[in-house]
Amino acid sequence: MVDVTAPPLSPTDRSTVRRHRDRQRADRAELHAVLDEALVAHVGRVVDGEPVVLPTLHARVGETLYLHGSSGAASLRGDEPVCVTVTIIDGLVYARRWFTQSANYRSAVVRGHARRVTDRDEALAAMRALVRQVAPGQEDHADPPSRKEMAATSIVALDLTEASVKARTGPPGDGDAVAAGDDRWAGVVGLATRVTGVTTCPALPEGTPVPAHVPTG
């Protein structure tokens, strides 16, 4: 039975991976996982016929991706085609040849027509998700926006209809060199984003306790 609420990925020709097809993932859960783990998205737009890519915070709610927009002239305002890409580097692949040197990664590419969120409830839910994306628990610790802050924030939505996920995992691709007598070391250096420490706001009294939801390392 087909679950129409969660179709497999890449229904369109242009979202089909062409390079390294073996790296394409078809599971929508993998799309969600990559989007949910990444701390930053890169949003591409066409401005005066040329590409512009800017980083922004993002958050997923169901099958919708939300982005911080802006009222600024050069910024994302919705009602335009966008491409949102997030990439997580999981490791560096040390190979025996420059040609086979690589990285282990997961990346998601979402294309579609951005929509400015005008409904107050949807905007509030999106803002909550945007806070929670990078700071889980902080959405309850911090205050929701005032009416004035709501007006100064623009939220843009993008449906996860046209999306693809690509991933590379595993050892270097040139392991066959070993059988041919190449005994040089090769392998993968795993990478992850880690907490390096917590700095309390200098306006607060020394010793202000750090709440349990804040990661300290």
Next chain:
Amino acid sequence: MVDVTAPPLSPTDRSTVRRHRDRQRADRAELHAVLDEALVAHVGRVVDGEPVVLPTLHARVGETLYLHGSSGAASLRGDEPVCVTVTIIDGLVYARRWFTQSANYRSAVVRGHARRVTDRDEALAAMRALVRQVAPGQEDHADPPSRKEMAATSIVALDLTEASVKARTGPPGDGDAVAAGDDRWAGVVGLATRVTGVTTCPALPEGTPVPAHVPTG
């Protein structure tokens, strides 16, 4: 005296930061530092009138940024306008309000006309830099490309002429809340990319020593 080899950033109107102008950096050394530290770049292009953003490895040599291209139909081939953006997340800013919640980051945006590298020496130097960018030392440990591998690799170059750097540092912007009686914790969670471990290629004999240039954590 003006050093014409290293002009200040943002000579053009369209590369002038419009949002959070206080975050714009004017020092070319900061552009170099961000590009040199980042492990992945996001390359924006216009394909059939719509934006496409794909991750790629990059490396800087002087005032030129090099990217891995591809001979694939939908991939970067040079001779087209591109926007290359790299972002490093340095921390998460836990504020007292959703509105002031933020991230500490450094990002570089480079725009220009991509050029396919056809000179063999320039291509080789770029490939060496691309290996070194993510795996310093590996460019000497691993073999340069064969003639066939050279032919299968396309390198694209972009001058760092039109570039901007934006950065946010420091505590939450709503520290004035403390004087008004708000004693909730706020602050910054520092983040960095760390080595989580090294996995030797399974084709190698157990105990193959990891060379000194490979980071092990």
